[in-house]
Amino acid sequence: MKDLFSRSVQTTILFLVIAGVLALALSGSFGFISSNFNTLIVSAQSWISTRFVVIQDFFTVPRDVVALRQQNAELEAEVSRLQAQVVTLQNSLSQADALAALVNFSRSNPENSYTAASVIGRDPSPFLRYVIVDKGSNDGLRRGMPVVTDQGLVGRVDAVINSAARIQLITDLSSAVNIRLEKAKKEAILTGNVSGDLVLDLVPQDVTLEPGELVLTSGLGGGYPADLIVGQVLNVRKRDADLFQQAIIQPVVDFTKLKIVLIITDFRPVDITPLIPVP
Numbered sequence: 001m002k003d004l005f006s007r008s009v010q011t012t013i014l015f016l017v018i019a020g021v022l023a024l025a026l027s028g029s030f031g032f033i034s035s036n037f038n039t040l041i042v043s044a045q046s047w048i049s050t051r052f053v054v055i056q057d058f059f060t061v062p063r064d065v066v067a068l069r070q071q072n073a074e075l076e077a078e079v080s081r082l083q084a085q086v087v088t089l090q091n092s093l094s095q096a097d098a099l100a101a102l103v104n105f106s107r108s109n110p111e112n113s114y115t116a117a118s119v120i121g122r123d124p125s126p127f128l129r130y131v132i133v134d135k136g137s138n139d140g141l142r143r144g145m146p147v148v149t150d151q152g153l154v155g156r157v158d159a160v161i162n163s164a165a166r167i168q169l170i171t172d173l174s175s176a177v178n179i180r181l182e183k184a185k186k187e188a189i190l191t192g193n194v195s196g197d198l199v200l201d202l203v204p205q206d207v208t209l210e211p212g213e214l215v216l217t218s219g220l221g222g223g224y225p226a227d228l229i230v231g232q233v234l235n236v237r238k239r240d241a242d243l244f245q246q247a248i249i250q251p252v253v254d255f256t257k258l259k260i261v262l263i264i265t266d267f268r269p270v271d272i273t274p275l276i277p278v279p
Contacts, residue, residue, distance in 0.1 A: 112225070113266040115139055119258050120164070129172040129196065131258055136163045144223070144269035147261050152229035152252040153177070153217060154261055156269070165263075169255055170230070171196045179230055180218040184208055187218045190230060190249060198231060198249035209236045209247050222270030 117139075121132030135141055137160050147154040147167050155175065158168035170177055171192040179190045179200070186207050193199050203209060213233040219226030231251040238245040 112264045114262040115141065115265050116260055116262055117141075117165070118260050129169040129175075129192065129255070130158065131167045131169065131255075131261075133165050133167060133261060133263075134163070135263065136161050136165050138162050140265050141165050141263055142265075146224050146228070146264045146267055146269075148228060148264065149253055149258070149261055151254075152231070153224065154253055154255070154258065156223065157263060167261065170251065171198060171255060176221075177224060177230065178218045178221040179215050181207070181209070181233075182214040182216060183210070184213065187220060190215065198251055200233070200247040200249055202244045203247065205238070205243070205245055207245070209233055209238070209245060211235060215249055222272050224269075225264065225267055 115135055117133035117135035119131045120134045123130040141157055141160050143157055143160055145157040147156055153170060155167050155169040155172070157165050159166040168175055169192070170190070173192050173194055175192040177190045178187065180187045184207050186203070188200050188203050191199055191201060200209075200215070211233050215230045215232060217224045217226055217228040217230060229252050231249040234248045234250040236245060236247045
């Protein structure tokens, strides 16, 4: 009888406790406790996570830095190699374009025989204007042979050895080219000067010179074949007090970018100097 009473009391107390807890929960009395408990848990998790990352970095970062430096060095080497490849390909493309242009020129001018040569040197003097090419007497080159590109006249062979030749440019101070003016139908002599310009001197005052006039070789004098393009009239100096007028000629060839040239090998220059009367 006593045991039954004790169990009834315990059951009643347990029921009252459960009912009280439910009542407190439904009334929101546990919200403050739950919030504080959750905040405490989150703070603890953040503290543990931060310390874990620091410890992990302590052991792994040195290895990562070494690996990153090695990878960076490999990438830099790869970039340098690719840049060198790009430069090589650009040079090859430029050379291929130049060769294609020269081939087209030689095909469109089949009356002459040509030998292609690469420019391998330039004269450093500010007063002498020469280039060195990689073909010489072994390739049939001889002194005086005209040199051209697909654009126009470059100059002529000035000196030759077995495997190389020196080309005197038409802008050289001692160069002289017999030319004709396409529209004016007049001949004149084109010379180089110290500044590297082409100067047309001793043009009669009655000749009409206009900027843009095309200048071609005349074939006179025996130094160059006729009808090679030389340049265009850039500006004219004409004064009534002078006996002759003067013009500056813009060459069609950019001599600073010469890479490959054509030597006209079947042209034999004629030295007519002994036939010219001495004044």
